Amino acid sequence: MKNGPRLLRSRSVFPVPVLNDPCPTLPRPHPADIPGPVLAHLFDSARLFHHIRGLCNGNYYRPVEDLLDIRPGDRILDVGCGTGEGSVMAIPGVEYVGIDTDPGYIEYATRLYGRPGVTFQHADIHQVQGKFTKAVVMCTLHHLSDGEVRDLGARLRELVSGDVAVADPDPVASRPLQRFILSRDRGKYVRPIPEDLRLLEGSYRCRSVLTKNLPRLRLAKLTYSLCEPRA
Numbered sequence: 001m002k003n004g005p006r007l008l009r010s011r012s013v014f015p016v017p018v019l020n021d022p023c024p025t026l027p028r029p030h031p032a033d034i035p036g037p038v039l040a041h042l043f044d045s046a047r048l049f050h051h052i053r054g055l056c057n058g059n060y061y062r063p064v065e066d067l068l069d070i071r072p073g074d075r076i077l078d079v080g081c082g083t084g085e086g087s088v089m090a091i092p093g094v095e096y097v098g099i100d101t102d103p104g105y106i107e108y109a110t111r112l113y114g115r116p117g118v119t120f121q122h123a124d125i126h127q128v129q130g131k132f133t134k135a136v137v138m139c140t141l142h143h144l145s146d147g148e149v150r151d152l153g154a155r156l157r158e159l160v161s162g163d164v165a166v167a168d169p170d171p172v173a174s175r176p177l178q179r180f181i182l183s184r185d186r187g188k189y190v191r192p193i194p195e196d197l198r199l200l201e202g203s204y205r206c207r208s209v210l211t212k213n214l215p216r217l218r219l220a221k222l223t224y225s226l227c228e229p230r231a
């Protein structure tokens with residue numbers, strides 16, 4: 001299969017397909033241009049993120065299943081899918097597509113969770129094709145500037161016919177120690193949740209429905225919001 005999907009060795013019994021990179025225009029340094037130790041570090045980062053996230057925070061996608069009322073026939077887009085934990089939403093009859101701008105995360109997610117009905121793409125929201133019934137943006141808004149969040153809302157409105165669930169660390173509801181931890185986050189745009197939602201208001205009518213500690217180590221409070229498309 002010359003142009004078909006590559007097969008990577010996985011920990012499971014069966015090899016899983018890895019998509020040909022659908023997003024060749026995103027900057028992706030050639031491995032030969034990256035010094036050895038840096039390369040090793042980059043390759044490790046998805047695994048580190050996955051394990052540290054899992055140990056400290058568990059899987060906080062669960063409430064989204066109820067929030068979006070996911071049911072067979074849905075086609076779900078996960079923006080900023082990281083290492084793919086959102087694929088837990090792909091119950092039988094549901095199709096899940098996770099996108100992320102970090103190619104290492106996408107490769108890792110594909111190896112870990114890729115299966116029929118669950119695919120991951122190295123892509124930014126403006127490069128995604130297709131139609132979806134629902135979407136989730138989990139812990140990703142705080143990586144985006146105000147303008148990028150507004151653009152994301154407009155683009156989601158084009159791609160997704162139904163509701164969008166948004167969840168992000170909540171600096172106001174968080175306790176002081178949690179706020180300190182948030183101030184060290186990689187994301188540079190940790191905002192009060194109402195500010196996040198205001199940025200999406202041009203495209204969606206949003207309301208917060210649930211605030212809870214991240215599971216396990218409770219490193220921050222997370223607020224889940226539901227955004228309904230404006231007519």
Ligand SMILES: C[S@@+](CC[C@H](N)C(=O)[O-])C[C@H]1O[C@@H](n2cnc3c(N)ncnc32)[C@H](O)[C@@H]1O
Binds near residue numbers: 085124140
């Ligand atoms: C804190 S992680 C959250 C990952 C996943 N949603 C989770 O909760 O486990 C934020 C993710 O957003 C991705 N990201 C940042 N900017 C993005 C963009 N413009 N489009 C898509 N993904 C982006 C990062 O690469 C990272 O994987």
